Amino acid sequence: MATHESAAQESHAHAAPQGFIRKWVFSLDHKVIGLQYYFLALAAVFVGMFLSLLMRIHLIWPAVALPILGDIKPETYLTLVTMHGTIMVFFVLTTAPQGGFGNYFLPIQIGAPDMAFPVLNMLSFWTTFLGFIVMIAAFFVAGGAPLHGWTGYAPLSAVQSSGPGEGLGADLWIISIAIFCIGALMGALNFITTTLDMRAKGMTMMRMPLTVWAWFVTAILGLLAFGVLLSGGILLLMDRNLGTSFFVPLITMNGQVTGHRGGSPLLWQHLFWFFGHPEVYIAILPAMGMCSQLLSVFSRKPIFGYKAMVYAIMAIGFLGFMVWGHHMFMSGMSPYTAFAFSIMTMGIGVPSAIKTFNWLGTLWGGRIRFSSPMLFAIGFVSLFVSGGISGPFLAQPVLDIQLHDTYFVPGHFHLIMGVASIFGIFAATYYWFPKMFGRMMNEKLALWHFLFSLIGTYAIFMPMHYLGMAGMPRRYSQMTEVNYLHDLIGLQKFITYAAFITIAGQLIFLVNLFWSMFKGKKASDNPWEATTLEWTTATPPPHDNFGGHTPVVNNGPYEYSVPGAPRDYVMQNDPEIEPAH
């Protein structure tokens, strides 16, 4: 009938698209879009690592001129700091786990043929891509990229004359982030609607894999947080370009009164950190979901305390909006407010601890297989513990007096957010590579990559805690001006050498990734003998994921080693097992 036919043309058609542009460039298929996000993040992480390498070199050899780049001036160092942080947080940690793997596997894991709004999904990727281009452009305009740190505190970021790079470069930085916000919000919209409305029959919320729960809660965090960042960015652009005084009080810059009056630098901090703290949970939750998934698969044992894990994810998400002030203990904020934020911050340590106990509980009594995804999952738990333990130091204002804005802080957040999240991305790559590309990655190269990465990152970031205790401040481009810092240069040298070696180790991953795409051993549909729905599909999955029919789900996602079952795993769409426990 006429209406149905025209409806078929307009809605997401289930016939696969033809032509290179529709298939690979402006694809509406969530799997292609996921890969696009992944490769964007891959490009971004190498840019980010390169910037950090330059930082490490300059810190211990400030007078050295580099080939092509020449001298690194103090302002250039700060530009490196700013862009490294910004690119890593936004275009790697917020992009690969959620936009990359979330896009690819969320619909499949819940038994859906695609995301709810495929056109919006395609737009969200290209918006994010545009944001990246604008960010990189900041390097190449007059004055270069900004030097105000990824946190962009006003008035340093709010007045164009505050330093080199604070002109057009800083405007582009803000615009890029604003574009990113919009792309991320579009993505969050899709994730939430899809999870709520497109689960297959039998896929109740409490049968969803923890990866899906993590992507879902992460999307909710993004939905609530990115709007606030966008608002801060708009106000900052206005202060910079229209002469408003949201964040800038009466100040002089370079000997001139700037004309602002009455604004509040703390207002920027509140708006930024209201976003900024949920952002770190956005960075880590998908990796936590991944870790839960992998520990279960490779221990051949259900996840310990599935319900508690779900509640912990929700608690972390919820409490994540109530702790932002712990970034502001020294800011001039009221000490009473600081006390309140401090209690909430200690509170959020509790669900994180529960998850850690449950991961250990999953391993305990299992039958562990040390495939590459599992190595990184185990590494994740270790890194999460290490990074997490330094949190309670910073969460107590009276200790934060000494540690705030010292190297203790980047030591903490690199371990728990940077490296742990990256391990989640690596684990997911090794795990889902067979499903995405039909081939296995090389396990020997994977082992070397793992060893370089685990030992290397500990060698880089554990010493930063010692540096912080000894009083090494953050964002110092060199250590030559303060007497007691001279004693710490040796430790900084160790960190730089460790960084060289660790980054070299990442090349092993790069080689493995691309070589295996073409030459890896062919993979079966379910090489890891896992239970979730993506392993019931063909490899790679067809355009509509399930080849025309929708699975019906009868079991939870972690039914391994079920007593009495014919084999040691029961797929989610297998006949229902006897309810155990």
Next chain:
Amino acid sequence: MASFTTTATADDPRISGGGGILPPVVGGGGDDRRGSGLPDYATRLRRARLGLLVALTPVIMLFVSFTSAYVVRQGLPTFDPRTNAMVHDWIPVALPRLLLINTGVLVLSSLFMELARRQIKGRAALAPATTTQGASSGDQVLIPWLPITIALGLLFLFGQWTAWKQLAGNGFYVATTPSSSFVYLLTGTHAIHLMGGVLALLVAGVASLMGRSLMTRSIVVDVTAWYWHFMAGLWIYILCLLKFAS
């Protein structure tokens, strides 16, 4: 070191999703699909409305954020180096009366928007019936609620622009006082969002010329209508904030 490599091959019936010891995959999962494999109208509408609800959340957060900045800024004293004391510097802005008229225009447009929404929903509900032989939707004259809504929306935006000119005429530009900054900020951000709504309506209007089905257009108009009502409510909130929280 024990490392797991699967012994299962691609043909292993335990691995593949169909056949072997597993029951066949049952078609027709949670999606109420018709034979063409697409979700039906009710599902699409529900999904679109859910999407709108989710999408309104960051819009709300944006304005919550602006509101908190507004409230904080009003009450915040600043250090005056000449007196070594903290002083308050908030000067309220006299809002042009035109804003009240614009409010009326917007509320009226919301009314017409609702009429347009019900009109197209009614037509979409009748659509299957009108395609059977013998039945006809008739050549009834359709009151153009949708174009009227668009016109009123554009009129509102023009009115806001005029109000800005009036403010500037009274000496209140964007950076004149913190209060004037917020007036431009809040009204400007709202206007941009409303423009998005106008564009969506234009797309819905043009869509009929592009051969999109009545059902699809009905969903677009339905979702835009709710968005439109939200924008009207938001405007009233902004006006109250500017007038009473001063």
Next chain:
Amino acid sequence: MGLVLLIIIWLITLVSTYFFVAKTWWLPVGASAAAPLIDHHFTVTFILMGVVFVAAQLALGYAVWLYRDRGSSSSKVAYSHGNTRLEVVWTVLTTILFVGLNLASSSIWASERFRAAEANAVRVEVTGMQFAWYFRYPGPDGKFGATNPELEDASAGGEAALGLDPKDPASKDDVVTGTMVVPVNREIEVILRAHDVIHSFFIPNMRFKQDAVPGLAIHMHFTPVQTGDYEILCAELCGLGHYKMHGMLKVVSQEEFDKWLAAREAEKQ
């Protein structure tokens, strides 16, 4: 592989812990009244969190070795979805640990920050600007004179850098220096200001840090208990010269301080 992981995780844990316990790189010497309290709480936190750190990492390493897949017959999996009682127990214990630790530190925080400076504290206004610290003493009249941003001239140093308004009578006896000199065993009230961007006044030996924010005048206090010279650093990114924005705190005896201040006052006549 399980053994390899155990060894690596245990080694990393034990090596890291060693350097903490041996205090190879440690907090600088504390020279303020608050330092013993803060340092004691550091130690308590270290011990408690250190035990958790070591226990968790050792358990992780042990678990992956003990429960490695040894082949089909000997490894049997204990199928279980968890243990609610255990969950409740470790949740409660964790909460007690974290909240208890925090409440213990809060009393120190309260004693440092919930009260204003004593009436007879020595007042010093500390102003940060790109890229130097200036210190102002109110002089015999006990009042800080007015400053005027229009009058600021950073290149001239001292009073001109602060934009001290000569027309205000209270300015006449204000002493402005580039080095902070204070008497030992007296409470020092600092009033923190900034001219351009956020800076942060950090004296590691005094266990003191506070952001200096433009548009605010933030009152804080500390009590030095040991004479000596202590480095002051800027601890909030403030521009390209952030790394070299440092100063010196000289803690001297009361007599020396009085002499020094009197000499500075005399120079102004």
